[in-house]
Amino acid sequence: DVKVTQSSRYLVKRTGEKVFLECVQDMDHENMFWYRQDPGLGLRLIYFSYDVKMKEKGDIPEGYSVSREKKERFSLILESASTNQTSMYLCASSPHTGTGDGYTFGSGTRLTVV
């Protein structure tokens, strides 16, 4: 089975902290994505990457950055966490073909910023 693993299921951080959310996939997928999921808003794309060291902004990149130093790992960074970044964060990966059946999501990290 394709696996997308997010390092933490739950995180609680303080306002102003630097936060790292890690995502690892084991199927040699080229594409990786970070979303946040909020009630009533669905999933919103934060950043994505088509290759190592490449990144593209999604719809809501403000307050976030990403790092992809290795093909299997895509990190989401909150430089200075704020309470409005409390959310469920989902990582996904896919091969270059980009069809929906190739996308695999992780189980999510629920981040609470206090």
Added chain:
Amino acid sequence: GESVGLHLPTLSVQEGDNSIINCAYSNSASDYFIWYKQESGKGPQFIIDIRSNMDKRQGQRVTVLLNKTVKHLSLQIAATQPGDSAVYFCAERVQRFGAGTRLTVKP
């Protein structure tokens, strides 16, 4: 801006009935749509997709209908089962997701 939205946040059906979940989109140039199912505590899972050159696509117990004229698509689940209880999302490619419809199946 462009958006994808679902019509109802919740839907409750009786086991064995057919379910219909609706979704509207705003971008007439959209060419690829995906339906996902998300069970509690899990990430979304692919159900079925459809390209804009098709009006209908069928899978196992699921059918997606696309009406480009009114920019609407629907997911139909036949003979709904308790295991179908989940949140269902439509998505335009993987960039824009609807807010989700929570389907509850009553035994």
